[in-house]
Amino acid sequence: MTDEEKRAKRRATLIAESKVKYEQSKLDWKNLYESKKDCEFLDEDGYPTDDALHLIEEWHFSYAKAFFDFIKSIWHLSSWGWNECDGGVDYWTQEQLPETTKRFHISTAGWSGNESIIKSMKKNEMMWCLNWVQSRRGGHYIFELKEFDDE
Numbered sequence: 001m002t003d004e005e006k007r008a009k010r011r012a013t014l015i016a017e018s019k020v021k022y023e024q025s026k027l028d029w030k031n032l033y034e035s036k037k038d039c040e041f042l043d044e045d046g047y048p049t050d051d052a053l054h055l056i057e058e059w060h061f062s063y064a065k066a067f068f069d070f071i072k073s074i075w076h077l078s079s080w081g082w083n084e085c086d087g088g089v090d091y092w093t094q095e096q097l098p099e100t101t102k103r104f105h106i107s108t109a110g111w112s113g114n115e116s117i118i119k120s121m122k123k124n125e126m127m128w129c130l131n132w133v134q135s136r137r138g139g140h141y142i143f144e145l146k147e148f149d150d151e
Contacts, residue, residue, distance in 0.1 A: 025060060026060055026062060029058065029059070029060035029063070032055070032058055033055070036051050036054075036055050039051040039052075041055075041073075041074050042074055046076055046113065047112075047113040047116070048074050048113055048116055048117055048120075052074055052117075053116060053117070053119075053120040054120075055070070056070070056071065056117065056120040056121055056123075056124060057120045057123040057124050058124070059124055059127060061124075061126040061127050061130055064127065064130070064131060064145050065102075065145060067127060068102075068104055068143070068145065071117060071121070074117065075106070075114060075117065076109070076111050076113050076114055077109050077111065077114075080107075080109065081106060081107035081108065081109045081114070082104070082105075082106055082107075083104070083105040083106075084102060084103065084104050084105075085102070085103050085105075086100075086101070086102055086103075100146065101144055101145065101146050102144070102145045103133075103142065103143070103144050103145075104141075104142065104143040104144075104145070105140070105141075105142055106140070106141045106142075106143070107138075107139055107140050107141075108139030108140075108141075109139065110138075110139055114139070115139065118139075118141065131143040131144060131145055
């Protein structure tokens with residue numbers, strides 16, 4: 001077997017292994033989500049519970065739309081500090097965003113419960129890296145979700 005054939009075989013093995021790991025991680029996530037379905041996500045004062053924060057930290061990146069829907073459902077003052085829009089213009093580059101892009105403008109309003117949610121979002125490194133666009137002083141964040149084919 002030539003070196004090139006060995007590399008091709010190794011590459012095929014790695015791809016197959018990564019597909020198995022990806023599917024297992026989705027299954028693990030679904031099991032975690034099912035185990036938390038009956039949990040309370042807000043305490044009596046409206047703060048996110050440890051269960052809610054843990055779920056955010058572990059949320060699987062292939063369910064990004066549901067991730068933002070969940071966060072909005074527990075976000076304090078979402079009527080003021082949460083805005084969503086489709087497509088639009090990226091003002092930094094004056095480039096038109098695809099219509100399937102969903103942009104989230106989120107403000108914490110300085111509320112510690114929302115700040116806790118943002119901390120948990122940052123701990124979910126894959127989700128953060130794929131969707132975070134901008135942060136500004138004062139607790140303002142912009143995220144973009146370019147593909148949302150959630151199951």
